[in-house]
Amino acid sequence: MPDSASQSFKPLLDRELNVRTVSQLDDVAFRPLREVVNHATRAFTRCWHNAPSSKEDTDVPLAPFALYRQSIQLADGIEVALSHSCVEAAIPMLRSLFETGLGLAYILEQKSTFRARALACLCGDTFRRLDYWETVRSDEVTPDFAAQVEQEFIDEQLVPQIETLRAALGKPHMKEVVEAYEERQKRRQYPPWYSLVDEDLTSLRKLAERLGSTDMYLLGYSRWSGVVHGTTVAEPFSLLDDGRVSVSPLRHAEQLCSIAARALDFLASATVDMLGWFRPAEELQTAAWLESEVVPALDRLQETRVKINPTMKHDW
Template sequence: MGKIKVVRNIENVDLVGLLDTLASTIDSQVDFGTTVIEMIIDNPRDEFIDSTLIVLLRDYLELLDGISVLVRQGCSEAAIPIIRATFEYYLSILYILQEESYKRALSYQVGTLKAKSRELNKTNVKGGGRKFKRTLEKNSYKVTFKGTDNTVKLTALRKLLNSEPFKEVNIEWDRVQRGMTVPPNWYSLYNGPGNIQKLADRLGVVAEYELLYRNWSSKIHGTDSFRNLSNRGLKQIRMPESIQLVCTWAMTWTHKITIELITLYKPTERAAYFIFYLGIRDIYKNVTSRKPLILFKE
């Protein structure tokens, strides 16, 4: 292959300025998103719906904040796994907001409790701990595992799942899981979509699933690394080729869920949001246009 030099510096001053502008725009969306969390807290509708949306939005904003950091440094390829995960949070929030919000919020919470129960049982010396220990013994280097007695915690979780308001949803979870070798997705309960593709279809965003989410999987699973080898050699590490794509969807999804949540919890603040939006509109339109923000040599 010959001598190859891997470059990781962005020396173009104009490009550095553009990246900073894009990152700052996403930063402002993160900041506004935190005020949306405050709106939910200050205008409660239902404790289970509210709490579920708050934690989902909080994690969504954390991922968005991470995208901002990577965009500022020109690390668009490294941002792809994060923007892909952001899409899943986006779908979860939209699905809860779509209809039957109470049941769907409880389904999400039961899914969380079930996952916690599985994790505790896996390391429980009186449960799955022995099997887990045998699994770790197959590791290429020694891993010491003694396990813990999680009986009390597991009993408390079972009691919680069999109490109101979780009892009905827990029964539905067990019904859906019957005959399955893996746990169901929380959104599959009550005749919900069986997988994320069907979830995207149910929400009317299946094109985003097919054209973005599915294609981004190669970055997650490490199956398409040869795309970073071109006629000019190895692409530099901080190569912002996907920066416009990443920013387009980060900004778009955030814009959509912000409007949805404000409309539900404090519609009088829609005017304040649109004043905010006017401040980023020109940048957003440039990013989402078909005109490339950056031209790259082949």
């Protein structure tokens, strides 16, 4: 028999009850999201076979495929979290999924700028990784940390990483975008990669506006930021009729269906973008998939309300 002192305080966190409760939503929320993830993994493979393969274009497909892979990974993580009723904990992943999808949509927006945008994304990522490795042995870290960094690590891992990243930025086809990054860097240490092609895209909000996602940015992304940055303070609490304060338990499932719907929608959109670019011959199949699988699943999620029993909110 487990020691009660080692158990969670059930009114605040009852894992078993939460999992049993949300398991009733498998057909509505979890299975459709899993199926969209599964579909995306197959789409990824088919798109990969149609990616540019010439020596000059080796780096070009990296950005869209990296962003698409990240989208699949995030949606999969959200499904796992939701199926265990970790609803609020899934919000940072949902926020990242939205941002990743915007980047992918921007790269695939038009053929004339595909190459420049893909390389801009790769350039921004390479500069960030280079900055990380250089920071490890810079005077920005504390002396205590610097003293723990072994010379063997510097020689065998840190220096080779820095040399590899610098070589990647030094490739001839990266020259123009690297110059653009360094120019923007004079005004901002980490310029958004999408600003390297369009100078007016100085923020994610402007990118969202450009791609027709203003409402989602204002009403979704901005609100989710409070969870990500630790500034959501009052939301878990409510005032009871008698003046006492009640707090929502952990794994509170009220937002489960709305988060599942957003995740499903974001990944389905990313899949449509990728197939439209790399597998245009599948247009009819993609449209049929949306109509028969995605739209009905979204409709069911939007119609389903998770009702929270008032006794699940507690005053201690």
